[in-house]
Amino acid sequence: MSAIQLANASQMGEPVNPWMMEAGSFWIWGGLLLLTLIWTLKDKRLPLFGLVLIAATSSFWQEFFGDWGAYVAWNPAFARLPFWGEMAHTTPVKPLFIPFSWGWWFALSIPLLVALTRWIHRKFPSVSVSLIAMVIAFPLFLAYQINVEGSSVANGWWTYDVVIGPALESEKGRLPLVFPLLIGLWAGLFVAMLAKRDADGFMPHEARMGVAAKPAGWSREWARLWSMIVVFQVTFFIINIAPALIGRALFGGPSLLVP
Numbered sequence: 001m002s003a004i005q006l007a008n009a010s011q012m013g014e015p016v017n018p019w020m021m022e023a024g025s026f027w028i029w030g031g032l033l034l035l036t037l038i039w040t041l042k043d044k045r046l047p048l049f050g051l052v053l054i055a056a057t058s059s060f061w062q063e064f065f066g067d068w069g070a071y072v073a074w075n076p077a078f079a080r081l082p083f084w085g086e087m088a089h090t091t092p093v094k095p096l097f098i099p100f101s102w103g104w105w106f107a108l109s110i111p112l113l114v115a116l117t118r119w120i121h122r123k124f125p126s127v128s129v130s131l132i133a134m135v136i137a138f139p140l141f142l143a144y145q146i147n148v149e150g151s152s153v154a155n156g157w158w159t160y161d162v163v164i165g166p167a168l169e170s171e172k173g174r175l176p177l178v179f180p181l182l183i184g185l186w187a188g189l190f191v192a193m194l195a196k197r198d199a200d201g202f203m204p205h206e207a208r209m210g211v212a213a214k215p216a217g218w219s220r221e222w223a224r225l226w227s228m229i230v231v232f233q234v235t236f237f238i239i240n241i242a243p244a245l246i247g248r249a250l251f252g253g254p255s256l257l258v259p
Contacts, residue, residue, distance in 0.1 A: 015075045016155040022079060022097045029057070029100035032107050046221050048194065049111040054225060055232035057103035062233070062241045064098075067091035069244025070179055071162040073257035078157075089245070091258050106232075109144075110191060113137045117195040133192035141187035145180035161257035164247065179244065186239040193231070205231045 036050030067074070067090070074093040081094045117133045124132075153159055165178045196204050202212040209227040214220040 015077050015157050018075075018078060018157070021095070021101060021157060025097040025100040025104060028104040029053075032104055040221070044217075044221075046224055047111075048114065049107045051225060051228040052110050052232070053103045053107035055228045056106035057099050058229050059233050059236055060099035060102045062237055063102065064090040064094050066179075066241040066244050068258055069241070069246075069248045069252075070164070070176070071160050071248070071252075071255050071258045072158050073161050074158045075156055109141070110187070110194065113140070113187070113191045114194045117191055121195070129195050130192040133195055134188035136188075137191040138184045138188040142180050142184035145183055146177070149180060159257070161255045162253065164252075179240070182240050182243060186236060189239070190232075190235060 032049065032053050036047065036053060039047045040050060064084075064087075066072075072091055074091060074095055076093050078093065078095040078097070081096050081098070084094050086092045113133070113136060117129060117136055120132050120136070121127065121129050160176060163176045165176055193205065194203055198204075198207055198212070200212060205227055206212055206224060209223070209230070211220060211223045211227050214223055
């Protein structure tokens with residue numbers, strides 16, 4: 001164990017109920033993937049939760065760069081990715097469950113918020129989809145992030161070595177509020193985009209990226225998947241990851257746990 005990891009371990013101790021993040025993430029992700037395969041074979045069309053599942057899973061690499069910018073140190077007791085160790089501008093400990101937790105969380109939360117937004121819009125068609133999505137998704141994502149981040153810090157799953165801006169206090173560390181605010185903003189904008197459909201049922205990014213012009217079939221579904229991956233990766237990085245990286249690079253100081 002490196003000096004950094006020893007410092008992490010001494011500050012956080014043994015994580016509380018680590019199986020919730022490790023085994024839980026693997027099983028939920030696997031179940032959603034199985035449902036995606038069943039749904040796709042039945043309808044010959046990828047469901048929204050399947051598109052988001054794959055797109056979010058493919059975006060997991062952003063976590064560790066964002067963690068560096070936010071000074072997040074993971075508990076070294078977690079099993080780690082076998083192919084990615086310490087690297088500049090990333091947090092040192094990279095848990096194995098991260099790709100799966102990204103996948104299942106966004107695959108459940110985003111489509112449910114999209115469905116709720118579309119349902120409310122049908123009830124109140126004069127209100128814009130974007131406004132409905134922001135009013136619903138932003139506070140819910142913000143509240144969830146504050147709750148999960150706060151409980152995770154308290155459970156010793158991770159800690160913030162340096163806190164930027166206003167923060168909530170816990171026995172095992174402090175929770176900055178700026179990052180939950182950013183992901184809440186992203187969720188509102190992303191849900192608004194996915195909730196909008198043209199006359200043929202295509203989402204705005206699908207129409208702009210030429211997906212709608214393709215004939216129905218597996219080629220179009222493949223294009224739908226790639227367009228979702230691109231839009232998820234780009235929007236999430238710009239709104240959530242880049243500000244943390246840029247902020248630390250310009251204004252951040254040294255850190256023992258996240259050098």
